[in-house]
Every structure is written in C-alpha cells, then in structure tokens.
Amino acid sequence: MNTVTQVPLSELASSARSAFVLDQWYVAAFAWELQDKPMARTLLNQSVVLFRTPDGAVGALEDRCCHRSLPLSCGTVEGGGLRCGYHGMLYAPGGSCIEIPGQERIPAKARVKSYVVAEKNHIVWIWMPKEEGAAPSKPAPDYAWHDDARYRFGGGVYHYDAPYQLIHDNLLDLSHVGYVHQKTIGGNPRVHMTAGMEVGGEGDTVRIVRLLPDTLPPPAYTAVWPFKGGIDRWQEIEFEPNHIRIWAGATDKDSEPLDDPQRGGLHLRGFHGLTPETETTSHYFWTMSANSHPEMPDNLDKVLQQIRSTFDEDRVVIEAQYANMRRFGEAASWVDIHVDAGGIRARRIIERLRKQGE
Amino acid sequence: MNTVTQVPLSELASSARSAFVLDQWYVAAFAWELQDKPMARTLLNQSVVLFRTPDGAVGALEDRCCHRSLPLSCGTVEGGGLRCGYHGMLYAPGGSCIEIPGQERIPAKARVKSYVVAEKNHIVWIWMPKEEGAAPSKPAPDYAWHDDARYRFGGGVYHYDAPYQLIHDNLLDLSHVGYVHQKTIGGNPRVHMTAGMEVGGEGDTVRIVRLLPDTLPPPAYTAVWPFKGGIDRWQEIEFEPNHIRIWAGATDKDSEPLDDPQRGGLHLRGFHGLTPETETTSHYFWTMSANSHPEMPDNLDKVLQQIRSTFDEDRVVIEAQYANMRRFGEAASWVDIHVDAGGIRARRIIERLRKQGE
Amino acid sequence: MNTVTQVPLSELASSARSAFVLDQWYVAAFAWELQDKPMARTLLNQSVVLFRTPDGAVGALEDRCCHRSLPLSCGTVEGGGLRCGYHGMLYAPGGSCIEIPGQERIPAKARVKSYVVAEKNHIVWIWMPKEEGAAPSKPAPDYAWHDDARYRFGGGVYHYDAPYQLIHDNLLDLSHVGYVHQKTIGGNPRVHMTAGMEVGGEGDTVRIVRLLPDTLPPPAYTAVWPFKGGIDRWQEIEFEPNHIRIWAGATDKDSEPLDDPQRGGLHLRGFHGLTPETETTSHYFWTMSANSHPEMPDNLDKVLQQIRSTFDEDRVVIEAQYANMRRFGEAASWVDIHVDAGGIRARRIIERLRKQGE
Incomplete structure (x- = not known):
C-alpha cells in the first residue's frame, strides 16, 4: 500500500469514543498480580475487583458494595x-451477599455483578459480554509459550494515557523503531523504513511478516546470542482484537530456512495484551519469552532490560501523540503513508466488531 | 429497624446536590485558628474570610475586594x-469600605457582604441565613464541656473530599468500628454489630444510646484509666443538623448506675462539627474532651493520639466511598441494613429542613 | 479620573473570553531560548513549535505532524x-513535508501551517494573522535598548494562570507598589497612591507619566547608583497592545531637567511582552535594561534580583485575583477608583481592536 488517503480523525477515533468490542476476552491481570489482597482495575469503563481466594481460584466482581458503595477492593479476602x-x-465469588453481620435475613437484592474469568498460561482473562451475565461463546486464548520449556519469560503492566488503538498502530508498524528507539535498539532508520513487508491475515486477524536476510546483528542481539557473523532476521506480527503476538529472531546467515517453524537461532516472542481502561486510557500487559544458547544461559535479564527501555520510549511518544490529538481536536485529519497498512487493517476489524455490538 | 429497603442513591444525594440547610449556625473555625492573619474558608459554597481584629473580635466577610476581586484573605488586619x-x-467588620487610599470620596457600592459570627466555648459559629443580611433567629449552640473544669480537650480540623452527610452516616453508625478500625480500636467486630441500640430523638435531633454492661475494657481504655477489671460501657450519640456529640465512657462493673448523669469513671466527650464546604466536600471540626483519674493525670495526649488514628481511617473509607459513588453514578442504589436506622433518620431531618428553605 | 463607575465583570472579561487581537505581532520567545532543540509554545490558543535551523534562521510551525499527530516539538532539527x-x-520551515522515509511520492496534503517570525533586538516576534497565511501588514516592533551600548540587560519568561489583561492592569497602575511590594521596593504606600499622574496616548497606545521631584531615593536605587542626597524621579509607561515599556529612573535633585530625554542619572528600562497563551493563561516576557555609573559598574545583577522578587509578588497577587474572579463568576462586578484610568483606557483599545477582527 503506497497510496495516501486523507482519513478524518473523527472516524479513526469513533470506535474508541463510542464503545468497545464486546463478547470478547480481555487480559484482566497476570496471574502473579493476584496474591492475598483484592485488586481494583477498571476494564472497558467497568470498575472491577479481582481477587484470589485461599483455594487459589480467581474471582471478579463489580467493585462496589451494594450497601453503601465502598469499593470491595478496600475489603479483605x-x-x-x-x-x-x-x-x-x-460476598461469594458469584456476587451474592452471603453474610450481613448482626442481621439474619439477607435480602435478594444484596448482590453485585460478577464476571467470568479464566486463568490460563499465567494470564487472567476476563469475558466482557454484550448482555450482562451471558456465558462466554468461546474459550479464552491460548498462549503456550509461557509454559514452553524452551523459553523463559518476564513482563509487566503499563498504564497508558491514550486509547488502546494507538498502541495497536504502534505495534503494527515497526518502522517507527528507527526514530523512536534511536537511542536504544534503533540502528539505521532507513533499513526499518524500507524493509519488505507482507500484510495479510484472515477473519479478525492481521498478520505482518518482514524478512531481513543477510544483515548484521544489532548489538541487542549479539549481547544475548553468540552469532558468528551475518544473520537472517525475521519479524512476524499477529494481531487479534484483544492481544498482539510479535515473533522476532535471527539465525546465522544461510544456516536454516526462514520458513521452517522449527528453525534454530535466537527466538524472541512478545505478548502484548491491550485492554481498554476507558475510552481514553489503556492497560498494556506485556511479556517477552526468550530462548537461550547453552553458552549464554542467563540472557533473559538483558533482554527484559532492553525491552523495558524501548517500551518507555513508546509510551512517551504515544501519550504525547494522544495529548496532541486532544489539543487539536477532531477537525485535524491524518495523512496516511505506506507503513500504515497494518494499523489501518486492524482499525477496520475493531470497527466492524464494535458495530456488531450495537 | 430490621427491614431492608432499596433507596435510590439519587434521592439520598439530592439534599447534598441541590442546596444546604440555611437559617442555621455552622462551625466556621475554632477560636485558636484565628490569630493575627486573615483566613480564607469556603462554607456552604460561599468564599468567606475570617479574621480577628486587634481588640479580639471576630469578623467574617465575603472574601473578595469589590475593586478588583483580590481575595481579602490576601490582605492584612x-x-x-x-x-x-x-x-x-x-473594610470595616460590617463590610463597608472605609478608606480608599488617594481618593476622598467612597462610593456607596464600595462594600462587601458580611456574616454574623458568634464565638462561644472556643468555637466560632457563623449564621448562614436564607435571606442575605437576615439576623439569626436563635442563639448559637452551647458546648459547655470545652469550659468545664473536669475536662481537658484537644482537637483539629479535617478536610474531606466527600459530602458532609456521609460523615453523618459514619458517626451515627458505630457498628463500622469493628471493620474500619480493626487495626486500632476495633476489637471483635461482632460485638459492635450485635450490641443493643436504641434510636430516638425529638424535633430536629437524633439520639442513639448503646449500653454494653459487663464487658472487658479495650486496650485504649486501660491505657488512660485504671479500671480494676470488668466494666460497664456506654455510647450516646446526639445528632443536630450542624454538629454531632458523642458521649462514650465506662465505669468499673456494677460500681455506678448507667442512668445517672453524674456517674463516675472515664468520660470521653466528642464534638463533631460538620460544615459543608461545597456540595461534594466538607470541613470536619472535632474535639475530644476527657476527664482524668488522679493516678493518670496526663491521659489526654494518649486519647488524642488514638482519636487521630481512627479519624484518619474513617477519612480513607469515606473518601473512597464517595469516589466510588461518583464512579458508579446515580443509577447505583443502596441496600439498607439494620445499622442504618440512625443515619436514615438524620437524612430525613436534613431533607425536611432543606426543603423549608426552598 | 476620579469618578466611580460600576463595570460588570462580564464586559471586562469579554475580550479575553471571545477572541484575541489578531493581525498583530506578539512576542513568541527570546532569541536565547532557541538553541539546538525545538520548543513547544501555545500562543493565542495555537500550538506552535519554534526552532532554529543550523544556519541560524528561526522557524515556527503548527506543532503537529500531519501523519499521526505527534507534536513536531518532539522531533529534531x-x-x-x-x-x-x-x-x-x-518539514521545511515553510511547512511543506519534503521527505517521507521509505516512500518516494509526497502528497500535496502533507504539510502543516507555518507562521511568519521576525528576530529583532534579541526578541522573536510572531505575526498572528486574521486570515491564515496572510503576510504582516507592518514591521515587528523595535526595541533598540537591547542593542544600546549604554545599557546592559537581562530578563526571563513567566507563565501566568491569568488572562493577559490582568497583567496590563497591574503594569498600568503602579499605585499597587506600596501594598503588593511592601516587603521589597514598596516604601510608604501613600506616596505611590497620591503621586501626580498624567494619562494620555494616541491611537492604540496609552502613555502614563508620573514625576516625583524632590524625594528620597529608595534603598533599591542607592544600592545601584551613587546618589548624593535628594533625587528627582520619573516613571513613564507606554502601552501597546502587544507589549508595555516602563522607563523609570532618577537624577540628583535639580541636576538635570526632567523633560530632557538625554538627561543623566540612573535609567531603568523595562520591557514587558504580554502574549496570551489561552483565554485564561499568559506568557510574560520581560527584560530590564540598566545603565551603570563608572563607580558601580556591576549593578545589573542587583537590579535583576530586585526585579525578580517584585515580579514574583505580582504573580502571586494576579493569579489569586484571577482564581477569585473564577470563583465568584461573572455576576460579581468591579468598583473603579482613580488609579484605574490607565488600565481602563488600555482595555478599551484591546476591545476596539478585537472587534475589528470579528
């Protein structure tokens, strides 16, 4: 896509402003965030309290006592x-009040809304239904790399003062790496802008593949893997409405076919769970899973350190971008360029799914 | 009262939202707050400057110079x-401008609104009239315990990001002690929830009496009074629209009749002046007056230290409660339980008085 | 002017609220603020990025990339x-995009708004046209004192949470000196309130002259000039819609005629560039140029130190004044007094020029 169209910002922003995609699983938390204390988190404009009972089960309730409105997250498990x-x-995990101290009768109205959650691969997913109380129509997504013995992983949760689709845009267009991450992993900006890019995807997904054969490993790669010289690199981005997977890596030049999923070399698998907090703010749940070479077994800390630095740079840019969008208002339009193909495709999917919910 | 009704939040909040009770005295300040500098304080949405002239009189004016709008609280006494x-x-204490530097003629319009104040028992009361300039229709409340030789007292002023009626609710229902003050004075929650409670009161008052005969003194009591063993305890709460008095205490078990106002033992008399700052924020003026036993003459500091800790806990809860009420909006209703009897009675009084002002 | 009229605040504030004076030069920056990094500054509600290219020229563009709205001030020169x-x-200084990395064709719409700037006497002026793109109808103001060998100068930029016309009022009425600057340069308030004042001015200017013959030098003056005893003082204030010049100073008593522009003695020339940031906030660009006596060659630092202290006092008062205007709202009117003559004249000029823009 090398054409340039003028897209009114109001249209681009409309999905964010009017509603979210419902009947969808979203990341609510990482498993390790839920210990012995309840945790408040606003998800798709809904105040939710997440908690883990002593038997290990995770519960999610509306974060408001029906008696006098104190957040239940101020309470105890x-x-x-x-x-x-x-x-x-x-309150029981299902939302009904099961004890009122000093009073025997418990009125039927003494209950709060509950949510269906699924803990899977160290991720706590929450089902956000169109109709209150409706059961999930599909299982929560798998993310097997968190439980794959060949990988170790780490991650974190960012809060963004920006709508989640601006983060989609950012992740689906890695050409920004040369400018935003100039001080960290950038290297030569022009290499990133001109690398071949194949954009595809079926149904509600977008798939972007970039192959960079016969190139030199950046310092971030040689720091964590003993490459011998030139390398063949790849980046594969897979978008789904609730999360994005980015598989990057490299092998020694000409050592393995880049179309063999079992190929060797350094493999970095990024998980990016984007969950709207409100129309204008977002939760960003990320992990990076890395394999390691026998000669460099402890490379994960170095990988995570680099990731955190670049994510900090992205947040500064995206929050500045959104603050400026608010400053200039909806009259200000966007001029698209060639690198926007993936992001525009994802925006169309979100828009279509959102409209199904109306 | 053991019935449970569903009260829409909008109705509960309406008195706070639309207007305040007028033709009423409110606490404006404690006497010791007014020294040689003027003090700005917003009371019932009105910006007031309070000041003490060199002869000791207290004045209260609209906090805005009629010339160019500087707050008069930025000036000098x-x-x-x-x-x-x-x-x-x-400006004279009556509100008229009596000098314009460099100009002889003083125009009649050069004046600001003034308020009637009454300094009494170390409390500065202000009359908030329905009609501007109207004289008080009754004297300011007495609070003789501040001047009673058997007591010493101390206190403070809290600012709450919550409407004042949520503080009424809190003080009129001491059953929260077991949960909110678990770390300080709580003890066993169930004792507080199940103690007998008599709710009464005439006219614009609410009176709640709780007697707890034959119980053990909490650590907070034994720290300030040499009880011999078991005690008979009492709590008497008296609500008026502008302040609440809480009389708590204990005698050695069976040593004195609990219905004799002259009875001995430890007496703790709390003054709680609640003055709306705005519809959504409040001033909370409190003192605690305590008697002391000859063997423990310096117990006041310990008493005040405990009070401050528990008041901090209350503020955290009430501000969290109100923030959540705003988050969930007016559609969210409250389910009442047995302990709410006193608070609901007080809300009805405020609502009735407020409507008289319409 | 010794009459007193009641001016509704809404009228006084209307010019600030509805629009600014356009087809006018405003101070955008001091020359020394623009080094190797771009600088964001909101001027008359417009987000502008100012930058200096390696060849020394100053550019000013709309601070928003037309691609995805990132502020251009986050970029590099x-x-x-x-x-x-x-x-x-x-982007070229004229606003057109001249390179899109990785893409040959540059669409015509890929451009941002540009502004005409003029760097003159260490001041960067920006032309704010009624019609976008219109060329300036007059040259930027001169301020030759910055380049006059008899003077040295220093200055700074203040941000005010107040509309710029409240700063006009303050500078055009130096009678406030006795009260606001009591702790610094005030002296006896009554001398300032009763000094003779001549208010004039032609076209879009206001000119206020105050002569104070045969008076004693304030400590601030003797600290920077070796006066022999009594002095003849003067203050001349010249208002234009985009800046105010205040010429103050003194000679030894009876040593020189006060109407000779070439007279000797201490000369302090203040530049006060007032540029609206928004309807409710302002940029205040100031410098003070001072001559020096051969016996006291390094007096500038002392002069600037005094100026900064008094400017801090003014800011506190003006921001408190404006916060109170907001608190009391438009219903609250102002009572004028004799010292307001200059400020009222300036407000009428601004109002007339503003209406020409409608």
Whole structure:
C-alpha cells in the first residue's frame, strides 16, 4: 500500500469514543498480580475487583458494595469470598451477599455483578459480554509459550494515557523503531523504513511478516546470542482484537530456512495484551519469552532490560501523540503513508466488531 | 429497624446536590485558628474570610475586594478592619469600605457582604441565613464541656473530599468500628454489630444510646484509666443538623448506675462539627474532651493520639466511598441494613429542613 | 479620573473570553531560548513549535505532524528543517513535508501551517494573522535598548494562570507598589497612591507619566547608583497592545531637567511582552535594561534580583485575583477608583481592536 488517503480523525477515533468490542476476552491481570489482597482495575469503563481466594481460584466482581458503595477492593479476602471493609458484608465469588453481620435475613437484592474469568498460561482473562451475565461463546486464548520449556519469560503492566488503538498502530508498524528507539535498539532508520513487508491475515486477524536476510546483528542481539557473523532476521506480527503476538529472531546467515517453524537461532516472542481502561486510557500487559544458547544461559535479564527501555520510549511518544490529538481536536485529519497498512487493517476489524455490538 | 429497603442513591444525594440547610449556625473555625492573619474558608459554597481584629473580635466577610476581586484573605488586619493587599482598600467588620487610599470620596457600592459570627466555648459559629443580611433567629449552640473544669480537650480540623452527610452516616453508625478500625480500636467486630441500640430523638435531633454492661475494657481504655477489671460501657450519640456529640465512657462493673448523669469513671466527650464546604466536600471540626483519674493525670495526649488514628481511617473509607459513588453514578442504589436506622433518620431531618428553605 | 463607575465583570472579561487581537505581532520567545532543540509554545490558543535551523534562521510551525499527530516539538532539527520523532517525516520551515522515509511520492496534503517570525533586538516576534497565511501588514516592533551600548540587560519568561489583561492592569497602575511590594521596593504606600499622574496616548497606545521631584531615593536605587542626597524621579509607561515599556529612573535633585530625554542619572528600562497563551493563561516576557555609573559598574545583577522578587509578588497577587474572579463568576462586578484610568483606557483599545477582527 503506497497510496495516501486523507482519513478524518473523527472516524479513526469513533470506535474508541463510542464503545468497545464486546463478547470478547480481555487480559484482566497476570496471574502473579493476584496474591492475598483484592485488586481494583477498571476494564472497558467497568470498575472491577479481582481477587484470589485461599483455594487459589480467581474471582471478579463489580467493585462496589451494594450497601453503601465502598469499593470491595478496600475489603479483605476470606475463604468464602470477599468481605467489605466498612460494615463487613461478605460476598461469594458469584456476587451474592452471603453474610450481613448482626442481621439474619439477607435480602435478594444484596448482590453485585460478577464476571467470568479464566486463568490460563499465567494470564487472567476476563469475558466482557454484550448482555450482562451471558456465558462466554468461546474459550479464552491460548498462549503456550509461557509454559514452553524452551523459553523463559518476564513482563509487566503499563498504564497508558491514550486509547488502546494507538498502541495497536504502534505495534503494527515497526518502522517507527528507527526514530523512536534511536537511542536504544534503533540502528539505521532507513533499513526499518524500507524493509519488505507482507500484510495479510484472515477473519479478525492481521498478520505482518518482514524478512531481513543477510544483515548484521544489532548489538541487542549479539549481547544475548553468540552469532558468528551475518544473520537472517525475521519479524512476524499477529494481531487479534484483544492481544498482539510479535515473533522476532535471527539465525546465522544461510544456516536454516526462514520458513521452517522449527528453525534454530535466537527466538524472541512478545505478548502484548491491550485492554481498554476507558475510552481514553489503556492497560498494556506485556511479556517477552526468550530462548537461550547453552553458552549464554542467563540472557533473559538483558533482554527484559532492553525491552523495558524501548517500551518507555513508546509510551512517551504515544501519550504525547494522544495529548496532541486532544489539543487539536477532531477537525485535524491524518495523512496516511505506506507503513500504515497494518494499523489501518486492524482499525477496520475493531470497527466492524464494535458495530456488531450495537 | 430490621427491614431492608432499596433507596435510590439519587434521592439520598439530592439534599447534598441541590442546596444546604440555611437559617442555621455552622462551625466556621475554632477560636485558636484565628490569630493575627486573615483566613480564607469556603462554607456552604460561599468564599468567606475570617479574621480577628486587634481588640479580639471576630469578623467574617465575603472574601473578595469589590475593586478588583483580590481575595481579602490576601490582605492584612488592622484596628479598623481588613485592608486589601492590592490597592489598600480598608473594610470595616460590617463590610463597608472605609478608606480608599488617594481618593476622598467612597462610593456607596464600595462594600462587601458580611456574616454574623458568634464565638462561644472556643468555637466560632457563623449564621448562614436564607435571606442575605437576615439576623439569626436563635442563639448559637452551647458546648459547655470545652469550659468545664473536669475536662481537658484537644482537637483539629479535617478536610474531606466527600459530602458532609456521609460523615453523618459514619458517626451515627458505630457498628463500622469493628471493620474500619480493626487495626486500632476495633476489637471483635461482632460485638459492635450485635450490641443493643436504641434510636430516638425529638424535633430536629437524633439520639442513639448503646449500653454494653459487663464487658472487658479495650486496650485504649486501660491505657488512660485504671479500671480494676470488668466494666460497664456506654455510647450516646446526639445528632443536630450542624454538629454531632458523642458521649462514650465506662465505669468499673456494677460500681455506678448507667442512668445517672453524674456517674463516675472515664468520660470521653466528642464534638463533631460538620460544615459543608461545597456540595461534594466538607470541613470536619472535632474535639475530644476527657476527664482524668488522679493516678493518670496526663491521659489526654494518649486519647488524642488514638482519636487521630481512627479519624484518619474513617477519612480513607469515606473518601473512597464517595469516589466510588461518583464512579458508579446515580443509577447505583443502596441496600439498607439494620445499622442504618440512625443515619436514615438524620437524612430525613436534613431533607425536611432543606426543603423549608426552598 | 476620579469618578466611580460600576463595570460588570462580564464586559471586562469579554475580550479575553471571545477572541484575541489578531493581525498583530506578539512576542513568541527570546532569541536565547532557541538553541539546538525545538520548543513547544501555545500562543493565542495555537500550538506552535519554534526552532532554529543550523544556519541560524528561526522557524515556527503548527506543532503537529500531519501523519499521526505527534507534536513536531518532539522531533529534531536538521539542515532542511524539522523531522518528526515518530516516523521521520521532514518539514521545511515553510511547512511543506519534503521527505517521507521509505516512500518516494509526497502528497500535496502533507504539510502543516507555518507562521511568519521576525528576530529583532534579541526578541522573536510572531505575526498572528486574521486570515491564515496572510503576510504582516507592518514591521515587528523595535526595541533598540537591547542593542544600546549604554545599557546592559537581562530578563526571563513567566507563565501566568491569568488572562493577559490582568497583567496590563497591574503594569498600568503602579499605585499597587506600596501594598503588593511592601516587603521589597514598596516604601510608604501613600506616596505611590497620591503621586501626580498624567494619562494620555494616541491611537492604540496609552502613555502614563508620573514625576516625583524632590524625594528620597529608595534603598533599591542607592544600592545601584551613587546618589548624593535628594533625587528627582520619573516613571513613564507606554502601552501597546502587544507589549508595555516602563522607563523609570532618577537624577540628583535639580541636576538635570526632567523633560530632557538625554538627561543623566540612573535609567531603568523595562520591557514587558504580554502574549496570551489561552483565554485564561499568559506568557510574560520581560527584560530590564540598566545603565551603570563608572563607580558601580556591576549593578545589573542587583537590579535583576530586585526585579525578580517584585515580579514574583505580582504573580502571586494576579493569579489569586484571577482564581477569585473564577470563583465568584461573572455576576460579581468591579468598583473603579482613580488609579484605574490607565488600565481602563488600555482595555478599551484591546476591545476596539478585537472587534475589528470579528
């Protein structure tokens, strides 16, 4: 795509402004965030309290006691569920109040909304239904790399003062690497802008493949893998409405076919769970899984350190971008360029799914 | 009251949203807050400057110079009144400008609104009239315990990001003690939830009496009074629209009749002046007066230290409660339980008085 | 002017609220602020990026990349112009995009708004036209004192949370000196309030002259000039819609005629560039140029130190004044007094020029 169209910003922003994609799993938390204390998190404009009961199960309730509105996240976790920190009402994971201290009768209205959650591959997914209480129509996504013995992984949660689709744009267009990450992993900007890019994808997905055969490994790569000289590199980006997977890596030049999924070399697999907090703010759940070479077994810390630096740079840019979008308002339009193909495709998917929810 | 009704939040909040109770005295300040500098304080949405002239009288004016709008609280106190800090206009305590530097004629319009204040028992009360300039229809409340030789007292002023009626609710329902003050004075929550409670009161007052005979003194009590063993305890709460008095204490078990107002033992008398700052924020003026046993003459500091810790806990809960009420909006309703009887009665009084002002 | 009129605040504020004076030069920056990095500054509600190219020229563009809205002030300056920090689009000082990395064709729409600037006497002026792109109808103002060998100068940029006309009022009425600057340069307030004042001015200017013959030098004057005893002082204020010049000084008593522009003694020439940032906030660019006596050659630092202290006092007062205007709203009116003559005249000029723009 090398054409340039003028897209009114209001249209681009409309999906963010009006509603979110519902009947969808979103990342609510990483498993390790839920210990013995309840945690408040706003997801798609809904105030949710997440908690893990002593038996290890994860619960998710509307974060508001039905008695006097204290957030249940100010309360305490017990065997039976979650107890409010004001007057002690106890809620079962299903949302019904099961104890009112000093009062025998529990009225039927004494209950709060509950959410279906699924803990899988160290990720806690939450189902956000179109109709309250409706059961999930599909299983939560798999992310097997977190449980693959060939990989170790680490990650974190970022809060963005920007709508989640601006983060989609950023991840689906790695050409920004040369400018935004000039000080860290950038290298020569022009290499990133001119590398071949194949954009595809079926159904509600976008798939972008970039192959960079016969190139030199950047310092970030040689620091974590003993390459012998020239390398063949790849980047594969897979977009789904609730998360993006980025598989990057390299092999010694001409040592392996780049179309063999079992090929060797350095493999870096990024998980990027983007969950709207509100129309204008986002949660960004990320992990990086890396394999390691026998000669360099402890490379994960170095990889994560580099990732964190570049993610900090992205956040500065995206939040500055969004603050400027608010400053200039909807009258200001965007001029598209060739690198926007993937992002525009993802925006169309989100827009289509969102409209199904109307 | 053991019935459960569903009260729409919008109705509960309406008195706070639309207007305040007028033709009423409110606490404006404690006497010791007014020294040689004027003090700005917003009371019932009105910007007021409070000041003490060199002869000791307290004045209260609209906090805005009629010339160029500088707050008069930025000015200086003189014998004649309050002088603006920008161009030096001098205002008498009655509100009229009595000097314009460099200009002889003083126009009749050069004046600001004034308020009637009454300094009594170390409390500065302000009359908030329905009609501007109207004289008080009743004297300011007495609070003789501040001047009673058997007591010493101390106190403070809290600012709350919450409407004042949520603080009423909190003080009129001491059952929250077991959950909110678990780390300080709580003890066993269930004792507080199940203690007998008598709710009454005439006219514009609410009176709640809780007697707890034959119980053990909490550490907070034994730290300040040499009880011999078991005790008989009491809590009496008296609500008026502008302040709440809480009389708590204990005698050695069976040593004195709990219905004799002259009975001995430890007496803790709390004053709680609640004054709306705006519809959504409040001033909370409190003191604690305590008697002391000859063997433990310096117990006041310990008492005040405990009070401050528990008040901090209350503020955290009430501000979290109100932030959540804003988050969930008016559609979210409250389910009442048995402990709410006193608070609901007080809300009805405020609502009735407020409507008289319409 | 010794009459007192009641001016509704809404009228006084209307010019600030509705629009600014256009077809006018405003101070955008001091020359020394523009080094090797671009600088963001909002001027009359417009987000502008100012930058200096390697050849020394100053450019000013709309601070928003037309591709994805990142502020161009997040980018980098190159020989050719300004490069966006997200995907590397390069803009010439005239506003057109001259390079899109990885793409040959540059669409005609790929451009941003540009502004005419003039760097003169160490001041960067920007032309704010009624019609986008219109050329300046007059040259930028001269301020030759910055380049006069008899003077040295220094200055700074203040940000005010107040509309710029409140700063006009302040500078055009030096009677506030006695009250606002009591702790610094005030002296006896009454001398300032009662000094003779001549208010005049032609066209779009206001000119205020105050002569104070046969007076004693304030400490601030004797600290920087070896006066022998009594002095003849003067203050001349010249208002134009985009800046105010204040010429103050003194000679030894009876040593020189006060109407000779070439007279000797201490001369302090203040430049005050007031540029609206928004309807409610302002940029205040100031310098002070001082001559020096051979016996006290290094007096500039002392002069600037005093100026900064007094300017800090003014800012506190003006921001408090404006916060109070917002608090009390438009219903609150102002009572004028004799010292307001200059400020009212300036407000009428601004109002007339503003209306020409409608």
